[in-house]
Amino acid sequence: NAGVTQTPKFRVLKTGQSMTLLCAQDMNHEYMYWYRQDPGMGLRLIHYSVGEGTTAKGEVPDGYNVSRLKKQNFLLGLESAAPSQTSVYFCASSYSTSMTSGSETQYFGPGTRLLVL
């Protein structure tokens, strides 16, 4: 049971390049999330998904796209990277939003450090 994994761990991009970050979870969780973490800003939600085939915008969605073609995978894409997207990206997953199940706790991946030059 690997939990939540992220690929790659570190990447350097030039402005304008594109890339995809992969998040995978083996806990059969319904919900998946992408956050970015910047100094002094805490974690800000980029996009999230409440199930396979669905996605929704979070707090800072501009410049990013996501896809959830399979329940266990949540992809974050940068079509044209900008220096402002230099950050640490965290993926998380949770079982459900049910307030009675107690299973809404988010579990995080190890993070991806992205540097855009």
Next chain:
Amino acid sequence: AQKVTQAQTEISVVEKEDVTLDCVYETRDTTYYLFWYKQPPSGELVFLIRRNSFDEQNEISGRYSWNFQKSTSSFNFTITASQVVDSAVYFCALRGTSYDKVIFGPGTSLSVIP
């Protein structure tokens, strides 16, 4: 609006001192969850605790304890007899029933000096 405030940006304590990290939240929901996460220097986010809004009983886990007070919308975290390994950034977070998202506070950076 939902919001989490951690007014303490950075705290430094000497080893074995007790330290309390403050968390104040805002929500219109009557049912919600509060969380604490730890982020050590290695960078991963570690889940510490989840508290339901309908359960105000305080919780203790070893040297960690949490004080939830709905009357003041606070969910404070106390580390007793701090150790160097407690040095980390600690995040408080909130999730309500009216939205699918978890709102994180800005974090408090705790340094425990030997």
